[in-house]
Amino acid sequence: MMETTTEVRPAAASAAGPTLRFRPDIEGLRAIAVLAVVLCHAGVPGLGGGFIGVDVFFVISGFLITALMMRELAATGGLSLLRFYGRRARRILPTSTLVLVTVVAAGHHWLGFLRGDEIAADGRWAALFAANVNFAAQGVDYLDSQSAPSPLQHFWSLAVEEQFYLAWPALVVLLIWLGLRHTTPAVLGLVVAGSLAWSIWLAGTTWSYFSPATRAWELGAGCLLALVAERLDRIPAGISTALAGAGLGGIVVAALSFDDSTPIPGYAAVLPVLATVLVLAGRGDAVLGVAPLRWIGQISFPLYLWHWPALIIAEQAYGPLSGRTRLALVLLSVALAIVTHLLVETPFRRSPRLQRSHLLTVTMAVLLIAAPLAIYRG
Known part of the structure; x- marks a missing residue:
């Protein structure tokens, strides 16, 4: 799902040179997260709590995005919002727009024009990164079986993440401008504490599930860890491995023991979130860094986007x-994810022309956001 590069380095080392450290365990952790979600949605027995893979993704995303921000701050003394949002646009929009347009077309073809128009309306909200607001306003219960869930319902998590990233980098820039950069950890800590308290207060409600205010602490937990990333290398190898092992165990326990009656996010989400923090703080390369998991981690974003509409439309x-x-539909989703990763996701993300030109990136973003809006006829 939501992701960026897995190359991170401690902030303290950033001034020493351009060397980056690859984290194969994070690629593997992405694979665990997306497999938990996909297998849960596919109805695999015993994995009723696989939806916590989204919580794992939130923590990973917060950690990696903030690590990149801290690297830029260390190298330049500032943070370019234009560059930040340009990276997000190149990373997210090509794949998400392809899926949105395809799903709307598939909805019209297989489900008829009335249902197709309903899906297209959901696609409009998803294109504007407001799917969570749309489904919350409809009173959707994501964890409860519904007669006709939207094939685009899973876009809520992408909306929450992008809403968070509208605020978090801007907050860092504001603190720098005010000369209060040193207060960043304290300010973020207050945000995390407030968001967690609010999610517990509203646990079990529709708005609690979809609201960025009740999910911010999950992303913020990863952000907080990234702010102390330079200290992680000081952890002895044995303790580091134990942390990763305990964290991975916590994720597995949550996936196997949670179900649709678990109040999420609320206090229950503390288990998968804290477990993910432990994995990121430690080193799980021996288990998570194996080639098959790393491969699945690389296609996790398009796989997340493709699997749900394939199952729901069918x-x-x-x-x-x-x-x-x-099983056949899951394998089809894997195939679609591979093709999307190779032909859409990677070429746009690594395009030298787009990376050099903010104007081209903005133009691309406008066109890709407009495409799903254009096919909505309501």
């Missing part, structure tokens, strides 16, 4: 699906 078009059909 079920709404043909009725209850057999286990074999669900």
